[in-house]
Amino acid sequence: MxxxxxxxxxxxxxxxxxxxxxxxxxxxxxxxxxxxxxxxxxxxxxxxxxxIKKCQICGNFSCSDICSVCLDPKRTKHQLCIIESVSDLWTIERANFFNGKFHILGGILSAIDGISPNQLNTETLLNRIENEGITEVIIALSATIEGQTTMYYIAELLSGKDINVFSLAQGIPIGGELNYLDDGTLSAAFLDKREVILSKKIA
Amino acid sequence: MxxxxxxxxxxxxxxxxxxxxxxxxxxxxxxxxxxxxxxxxxxxxxxxxxxIKKCQICGNFSCSDICSVCLDPKRTKHQLCIIESVSDLWTIERANFFNGKFHILGGILSAIDGISPNQLNTETLLNRIENEGITEVIIALSATIEGQTTMYYIAELLSGKDINVFSLAQGIPIGGELNYLDDGTLSAAFLDKREVILSKKIA
Incomplete structure (x- = not known):
């Protein structure tokens, strides 16, 4: 050839x-x-x-300095979703249920890949928390050891600020069959069990 | 996005x-x-x-007018392998057993895809047969209906010339298990059965 x-x-x-x-x-x-x-x-x-360059606010790819998600006036300003990468943003946008804004860390803490806290995009995150009137943060990271470590690191970083910090729910995936579930997911689903509330019938 | x-x-x-x-x-x-x-x-x-352009002799991709396979003086001049596309050339070259030259048709006859005889690269093929001292042609096309139709078309085209025209052997693929073979392959393998010749022991 x-x-x-x-x-x-x-x-x-x-x-x-x-x-x-x-x-x-x-x-x-x-x-x-x-x-x-x-x-x-x-x-x-x-x-x-x-x-294509990185959005100066959230880190998304965009052909302008600020991306269309950050510029969109219809999006809730007070809700911020923290994610690892642009691909997570695309995934969440595709599902079309979240109406807040995003912040891309550009990685997750990993001893193996040598990613330390100062390589994460946290400086602009703290600025945004100060200045954008954010009241709710959802840390949407993978349910892996690295993802959860990063989640606790970010939560620690945001503690003391006047905001509510959430992580994603863990449990049975939609359509998941019980006998194919791993032990970790199963025990997480039991730990976070929810009460079934039936609306009362009017007699 | x-x-x-x-x-x-x-x-x-x-x-x-x-x-x-x-x-x-x-x-x-x-x-x-x-x-x-x-x-x-x-x-x-x-x-x-x-x-990258097409080799003027065989139709292979090359950065010169004539490709390295056609220029190679170590290759047998009298053996010509007729194939459908460049990818077949790469496949045969990767297996590294054929030492002749190639001729790429650029397609196979297909009523569905609307490929008729005049769209095949047969003009240069006939010129090569006249001028390159070729004595043996191997038509190496897929064992599909289109491939076999094209094979007979080319064989017809070359009939009357003083050359031997071959098609590929059909039978059990190497490593193939009998109970997974389709009926067509199995009957082809029976039709072309070969005598097992044992070398005689010296007593």
């Missing part, structure tokens, strides 16, 4: 979801029809490269 | 092996570390776009 082609395929193979063979297949697809698709792909990637 | 970003992700999602979510994940990966990987990806794709 030509060395230029090989180099490009090797680069593509580094993308998550791709391996050496699927990157080959993708490259052949892109080169079809006189490279029509390749042109399109390059120009789209370039416009992302040139225009 | 930003519209530029969305457009680029939609383009990436068209690549085989990618869907909307994996394209999102790949884009986030590319944007990490101030877009370091994205730079690399764009420059590699651009150098492919600018430099």
């Amino acid at each position: 030509d060395s230029l082609l090989l180099k490009a395929i090797k680069t593509m193979a580094q993308l998550p979801g791709f391996g050496p063979r699927s990157a080959q297949r993708a490259m052949l697809f892109a080169l079809k029809n006189e490279g029509f698709f390749l042109d399109q792909l390059i120009s789209n990637l370039e416009s992302v490269r040139k225009n | 930003d519209s530029l970003l969305l457009k680029a992700i939609k383009t990436m999602a068209q690549l085989p092996g990618f869907g909307p979510r994996s394209a999102q994940r790949a884009m986030l990966f590319a944007l990490k570390n101030e877009g370091f990987f994205l730079d690399q990806l764009i420059s590699n794709l651009e150098s492919v776009r600018k430099n």
Whole structure:
């Protein structure tokens, strides 16, 4: 195979979801029809490269200094959701139930990956808490050891401020079958058990 | 999500092996570390776009007019393997057992996809047969209806020339278990059964 082609395929193979063979297949697809698709792909990637930057407030990707979520006047100002990465923002936005604003940490504390507290985007977080009239913070991090460590770290950081700090509920996922649940989830679901309230019938 | 970003992700999602979510994940990966990987990806794709063209002899992708396979003096000149696409060339080259040259048809006859004989790269094929001293042609096409139709079409085209024309053997794949084989393969394997020849022991 030509060395230029090989180099490009090797680069593509580094993308998550791709391996050496699927990157080959993708490259052949892109080169079809006189490279029509390749042109399109390059120009789209370039416009992302040139225009996309981080939102100065929340850390989201945006082509302006402040992203559309932060600028949206319809969103509740007093509710702030703290997340690890932009992909979490996309996930929550896709589900379309949260109407507050976001703050992206840019990582979670991890001894293995060598991520320490000063690498998290907490400085702007504290500024926002001071200045934006936030009364409720939801720390929406993964239910892993690193995620929960980070959650406690952030909660500690925010203690003493006049805000309510929440973490996500833990329990059975919707549609989850009891006999496929792991022990941790099962015991968490028992610990946080909820009373079933029936509305009284009018006799 | 930003519209530029969305457009680029939609383009990436068209690549085989990618869907909307994996394209999102790949884009986030590319944007990490101030877009370091994205730079690399764009420059590699651009150098492919600018430099890769079709080999004028066989149809392989190459950055020169004639590809390295056609130029290789160590390859047997008289053996020609006819294949559908560049990806087949890569597959055969990876297996590293064939030492002849290739000819890429650029498609196979297909009523559904509307590919007719004049869309196949057969003109240069006939020229090569005349001028390159080829004595053996191996038509290595898929064992599908379209592949086999094309195989007979090419064989017909080459009949009357002073060359031997072969198709690939059909039978049990290496490592294949008998009770998982489909009926067609099984009957093909019976039809082309081979005599087991034992070397005689010296008494």
